[in-house]
Amino acid sequence: MTGSVDRMARVASERMQVRRHPERGVYSPQVIEAILDEAYICHVGFIAEGQPMVLPTVHAREGRTIYLHGAAANAMFSACAGHDICLTVTILDGLVLARSVYDHSMNYRSVVVVGRAEEVSDPEEKRRALRVLVDRVVEGRAEDAREPNENEVRATRVLRLGLDEASAKVRSGPPSDSETDLHLPVWAGVIPLRLAPDAPVPAPDLPADIPLPDYLAPERLLRRQARD
Numbered sequence: 001m002t003g004s005v006d007r008m009a010r011v012a013s014e015r016m017q018v019r020r021h022p023e024r025g026v027y028s029p030q031v032i033e034a035i036l037d038e039a040y041i042c043h044v045g046f047i048a049e050g051q052p053m054v055l056p057t058v059h060a061r062e063g064r065t066i067y068l069h070g071a072a073a074n075a076m077f078s079a080c081a082g083h084d085i086c087l088t089v090t091i092l093d094g095l096v097l098a099r100s101v102y103d104h105s106m107n108y109r110s111v112v113v114v115g116r117a118e119e120v121s122d123p124e125e126k127r128r129a130l131r132v133l134v135d136r137v138v139e140g141r142a143e144d145a146r147e148p149n150e151n152e153v154r155a156t157r158v159l160r161l162g163l164d165e166a167s168a169k170v171r172s173g174p175p176s177d178s179e180t181d182l183h184l185p186v187w188a189g190v191i192p193l194r195l196a197p198d199a200p201v202p203a204p205d206l207p208a209d210i211p212l213p214d215y216l217a218p219e220r221l222l223r224r225q226a227r228d
């Protein structure tokens with residue numbers, strides 16, 4: 001995806017315009033959604049009793065909605081529900097080593113979303129959101145795992161956040177050394193990075209006759225890490 005993104009497919013709202021390195025700003029919904037879907041975790045920024053706070057959590061997207069879930073007593077959710085929040089995800093694609101200290105960088109794809117977080121109170125939407133959350137982490141899992149019962153649904157809070165205001169920023173490619181540094185006898189280039197699953201480890205109490213499901217096959221798990 002990097003390198004071939006449609007950077008101008010959608011004009012961002014004023015506050016979502018990437019100003020620092022504007023050429024790295026991407027506003028195409030398809031690109032933003034793909035980054036959100038590939039990232040396993042997000043960070044949620046909110047104000048809790050006057051204190052700015054950023055906490056990591058799991059997110060999942062359905063259409064133009066992002067769902068977050070947590071325990072009923074989750075303090076972050078109490079602070080977020082009905083308020084404006086900022087959600088970010090980051091995928092690290094590489095370490096960029098330049099000849100100079102100044103020009104070192106990273107290759108990445110990141111997304112920032114701002115908007116009002118709304119509590120999902122409808123039990124059916126909550127159930128659907130929980131399935132979406134499980135399936136986004138491991139596709140196919142929701143069909144396999146036991147459905148949440150009523151107590152579990154009650155014990156879970158779900159928040160939704162629209163994707164109306166979102167921006168992506170993408171850096172790819174080699175270091176950008178200045179011309180005056182190109183002669184230096186220092187190695188320069190990129191160390192590509194990716195998150196890759198290891199072989200599944202069965203639970204110690206898993207009966208031996210339960211096989212590994214197809215959706216946990218290594219090539220299926222690696223699908224999320226696929227890049228152009």
Ligand SMILES: Cc1cc2nc3c(=O)[nH]c(=O)nc-3n(C[C@H](O)[C@H](O)[C@H](O)COP(=O)(O)OP(=O)(O)OC[C@H]3O[C@@H](n4cnc5c(N)ncnc54)[C@H](O)[C@@H]3O)c2cc1C
Nearest residue numbers: 015016017018019020090092106108110111112167168169
């Ligand atoms: C892995 C990683 C490492 C980074 N390392 C550094 C670093 O060491 N130093 C540094 O200065 N910056 C770094 N950045 C970039 C950083 O996220 C900011 O984009 C940058 O600091 C510019 O900040 P600003 O407040 O001037 O942004 P502005 O360009 O003024 O931000 C305006 C709007 O652009 C959008 N935006 C800005 N940054 C991002 C982003 N990363 N992703 C999606 N949308 C964005 C938001 O909607 C924001 O409201 C890094 C980013 C990543 C993902």
